[in-house]
Amino acid sequence: MYRAFYSLSQDPFTKDIRPQYHFPSRGFKEALARIRYLIETRGIGVILGEPGCGKTYALRSVAESLNPSLYRTAYLSLSTGTTMDMYRAIAAGLGEEPRFRKVDLFGQIQKAVGHLYYDKKITPVFIMDEMHIARSEFLLDLAMIFNFSMDSKNPFVLILSGLPFFQSRLRLNQAQPLAQRIIVQYKFEPLDKDEVKGYLDHRLRLVGAVTPIFTDQAIEAIASHTGGWPRLINNLASTALLYGAQLKKNPIDEDIIRMAAEETSL
Ligand SMILES: Nc1ncnc2c1ncn2[C@@H]1O[C@H](COP(=O)(O)OP(=O)(O)OP(=O)(O)O)[C@@H](O)[C@H]1O
Ligand SMILES: [Mg+2]
Structure with missing residues (x-):
């Protein structure tokens, strides 16, 4: 009324506002610039911010702007299932029929990432939201799955997003294998x-x-x-x-x- x-x-x-109608705040523009830089450089990045600061909106905006003939984007939220569901969703995001056992799934994901990037020249982009609820085991697994260390250049983009305390989770010992490979980090200001x-x-x-x-x-x-x-x-x-x-x-x-x-x- x-x-x-x-x-x-x-x-x-x-809450639903199409990306093209965003308000260009300094923080939002900066977040977009960092995410775009990460996507060009490839590798792992972290986007942090208080609840409702615009993280998911910024990530979805960038994801929607990517050319599908060059990038394959999978948006995954940790709040929607178990860690096994996440691995299955990663595989499904790569167009695979997820294997049953965890070890098989990991191998399947790595193979599919390599195939997509090296054979099809398409960069897989994984956006993982609500990462502050991730357990250390999941962070270790991510480091393992996304360990393409034989290559000088990463064949993927992995964006981890969550509340600011996710940063302290990353500082823990168990998270070091992942944390050491983060090349871009951004924290939203109000x-x-x-x-x-x-x-x-x-x-x-x-x-x-x-x-x-x-x-x-x-x-x-x-x-x-x-x-x-x-x-x-x-x-x-x-x-x-x-x-x-x-x-x-x-x-x-x-x-x-x-x-x-x-x-x-x-
Ligand atoms: N630059 C912007 N322009 C227009 N609206 C915005 C902008 N940034 C944020 N918003 C508004 O704020 C709302 C909250 O943003 P969003 O859901 O992305 O927050 P979040 O950081 O993901 O929060 P949470 O941690 O709770 O998931 C959006 O639904 C949108 O309406
Ligand atoms: Mg969000």
Whole structure:
């Protein structure tokens, strides 16, 4: 109902936003640049950041932009299954019918990576999300699977993404074989105040807003309640729009933001 009140064609702060409509924050652009560099260089990279900072969105954006005749991309999330499911998904992502036993699967994955890269000239790109929940055993296995040390150049790209504490997992002894081979690392920072304003304007304009819906003080309040993390901004701004419409407030001021922040426990 707030859409009608604020003359918006759609909900502005939905989580699904197509890559071409991204807000070009400094952090997001930097993340994209690092991921693209990693993809050109090949090898292993790490993308870290607090919940809702835009990791998955950035990874999916890059993945969607890759030319399928040069890259074969598999997006895998650790939250969706066991480690065996992950290995099977890696094999399936390479177009293989996953073998049953773990050792066979590992051999199958290595062979398929080599075949794809050397024979077909297609670089496999594996994106593993939610890596902070990975056990040490899985990190060791990854080091083993992706050990193509006979070659001077890696025949694959492996991007590991997760919450910042994944970094401390990587520092543990058992993770050293993997950690030592990381060539790119990036950690998302929150949006600063100007960027929060830019982000709100950007997403509102995408759904047809013509006049500013939030006052400058409201924007400042959104920035301070959310710390500049995009998902929190989405949640708070959406709730504020609901309240704003109920109370017939246009533009929305900082009082509405305060109410919405209480509702969203920020
Ligand atoms: N540059 C951006 N432009 C537009 N929207 C963005 C941008 N960055 C983040 N978002 C918004 O923030 C939401 C959260 O981002 P995302 O799901 O990628 O976070 P995440 O870092 O993967 O979080 P988690 O650790 O919880 O998985 C996205 O659904 C999107 O709506
Ligand atoms: Mg995510």
